[in-house]
Amino acid sequence: xxxxxxxxxxxxxxxxxxxQALYGVDLEVQKGEIFGFLGPNGAGKTTTIRxxxxxxxxxxxxxxxMGIDPLKDPVAVRALVGYLPGELSMEANQTGEKLFRYFNxxxxxxxxxxxxxxxxxxxxxxIKRPVKTLSHGNKQKIGVIQAFMHRPELLILDEPTxxxxxxxxxxxxxxxxxxxxxxATIFFSSxxxxxxxAVADKVGIIRAGRIIEVAETSSLIGRSxxxxxxxxxxxxxxxSLANVQGVTVLGHDDGTSVTVQVxxxxxxxxxxxxxxxxxxxxxxxxxxxxxxxxxxxxxxD
Amino acid sequence: xxxxxxYTLSRSRGGILGWGIGMFLLGLMIVPVYSSFEGQGxxxxxxxxxxxxxxxxxxGEMSSLDTIEGFLEIEYFAILPLILGIYAITSGGGMIAxxxxxxxxxxxAAHPIxxxxxxxxxxxxxxxxxxxxxxxxxxxxxxxxxxxxxxxLAGIGTPFLSLFSYILLFTTLALALSLLLPSKRITSMxxxxxxxxxxxxxxxxxxxxxxxxxxxVLPLKFYQGTGWVTDRLNTSWFFGEIAVAxxxxxxxxxxxxxxxxxxxxxxxxxFPLISKLRRGKVEVxxx
Numbered sequence: 001x002x003x004x005x006x007x008x009x010x011x012x013x014x015x016x017x018x019x020q021a022l023y024g025v026d027l028e029v030q031k032g033e034i035f036g037f038l039g040p041n042g043a044g045k046t047t048t049i050r051x052x053x054x055x056x057x058x059x060x061x062x063x064x065x066m067g068i069d070p071l072k073d074p075v076a077v078r079a080l081v082g083y084l085p086g087e088l089s090m091e092a093n094q095t096g097e098k099l100f101r102y103f104n105x106x107x108x109x110x111x112x113x114x115x116x117x118x119x120x121x122x123x124x125x126x127i128k129r130p131v132k133t134l135s136h137g138n139k140q141k142i143g144v145i146q147a148f149m150h151r152p153e154l155l156i157l158d159e160p161t162x163x164x165x166x167x168x169x170x171x172x173x174x175x176x177x178x179x180x181x182x183x184a185t186i187f188f189s190s191x192x193x194x195x196x197x198a199v200a201d202k203v204g205i206i207r208a209g210r211i212i213e214v215a216e217t218s219s220l221i222g223r224s225x226x227x228x229x230x231x232x233x234x235x236x237x238x239x240s241l242a243n244v245q246g247v248t249v250l251g252h253d254d255g256t257s258v259t260v261q262v263x264x265x266x267x268x269x270x271x272x273x274x275x276x277x278x279x280x281x282x283x284x285x286x287x288x289x290x291x292x293x294x295x296x297x298x299x300x301d
Numbered sequence: 302x303x304x305x306x307x308y309t310l311s312r313s314r315g316g317i318l319g320w321g322i323g324m325f326l327l328g329l330m331i332v333p334v335y336s337s338f339e340g341q342g343x344x345x346x347x348x349x350x351x352x353x354x355x356x357x358x359x360x361g362e363m364s365s366l367d368t369i370e371g372f373l374e375i376e377y378f379a380i381l382p383l384i385l386g387i388y389a390i391t392s393g394g395g396m397i398a399x400x401x402x403x404x405x406x407x408x409x410a411a412h413p414i415x416x417x418x419x420x421x422x423x424x425x426x427x428x429x430x431x432x433x434x435x436x437x438x439x440x441x442x443x444x445x446x447x448x449x450x451x452x453x454l455a456g457i458g459t460p461f462l463s464l465f466s467y468i469l470l471f472t473t474l475a476l477a478l479s480l481l482l483p484s485k486r487i488t489s490m491x492x493x494x495x496x497x498x499x500x501x502x503x504x505x506x507x508x509x510x511x512x513x514x515x516x517x518v519l520p521l522k523f524y525q526g527t528g529w530v531t532d533r534l535n536t537s538w539f540f541g542e543i544a545v546a547x548x549x550x551x552x553x554x555x556x557x558x559x560x561x562x563x564x565x566x567x568x569x570x571x572f573p574l575i576s577k578l579r580r581g582k583v584e585v586x587x588x
Contacts, residue, residue: 106409106413
């Protein structure tokens, strides 16, 4: 039964001394899907991932990765997985190329150098430069390439787009989708809802060490939360905006500007604003914590 | 394991060469320094008489300073455990903790290698480094000493063999403690204090017989850097230190295999009590 799942955890518990990080996490990730693992900082995303790879040992529950218990055979699990850590650190004096050679040797030489060079080109990375001379974003690109380079059956990516500019973020998300097309399963953690929505088939939401919800990504789209600040050329009556579905007026300033919160699609607000002399329109993405507070007020806390 | 061994050795080759060449040059210099003292035994006697007995006690049999054997014992072999002990503490204490503290171990450990391969691959590279430094140190002394009478290559090798077991002991002690204590800094401090305390206790034990019981069980007691020309290697002491080092190594391996690889923000970088107190403080301040 568990062979249909790339990842399956039941009642996963992990403590660090007296601090309990995971309180019985249940997850099922089907083979071949992109699973978004969403949660604010400190929610337990990285701890869950590290239990999957057995770089930390679980205190309770069961874990199966590609049908193997990582506690019993961690080497076999890691051979099937490409991993990008959330806090990526690498030897500062080594070049990207040397690191790829080292990681490739640790994997028994499974990587294809043509594929490495192709990814480096797509991500605009010079692999001949020492890590210490690279920006945070370029270091992240090395991390991305080393995770993909041996075409693993399962990719576990902990905040893969962290530190990348928007264009490169899109390129990494394309790599993720291509890997899925090639048959890989992707377990992808993030604290950015939009990025999960862009690629994931299914989303698991974790908060304070507990899974709050596992849902199809499409069901989250209607729950997206945005904040918009609109400035007008002259004073207008913004009361009508409050009647638009999903829009809540948070504040306004003498009718020359208004800040609203929009649940779901922005279409209604945009159409309503068409009748106003808009000078400036600025959207802000609220923090995941704010989204959680909005949607999971009666949750586990 | 072979990949880990070669990579770790290549990464630390600069340090090994630095220490090895430094020790080689020290050996090259120390014999010519003796030559400049040779024949001035009477003046040396007068100088030594001027030192207080407490200070003399640290150097053992100072009256032998006017012979090459005595000179090397006092000016060279007596301080080698402290000098190379620093290397032992740094390399042993940092074998796992260095990469753990800078965050690189998490990614390496997520590759298909067992903890045992990672551990022993790295340890073998440290062992190779220690042997290389000791061989270079020995060569540094052998080259100038060849011109001297009563000094054999094997005779000079005896203290280096003894030094090997001593250094190995401190390397494995630092390694074992680095897997128990919250940070490499604390490990270095604890093992460093122990090593220096051992040095002082051995010295004071020559003045105060009450300290002999303690001195007799400390590692420096079993270091055979003195009496090396006439005495053969005390194999019981040598293999005794090696045995303790092996036990410490096995403990460290056992601990590493069962322990979490630490990354930032996990709260395992402090002593449990301090961590608890700090958390309590944060909760109070958060109210």
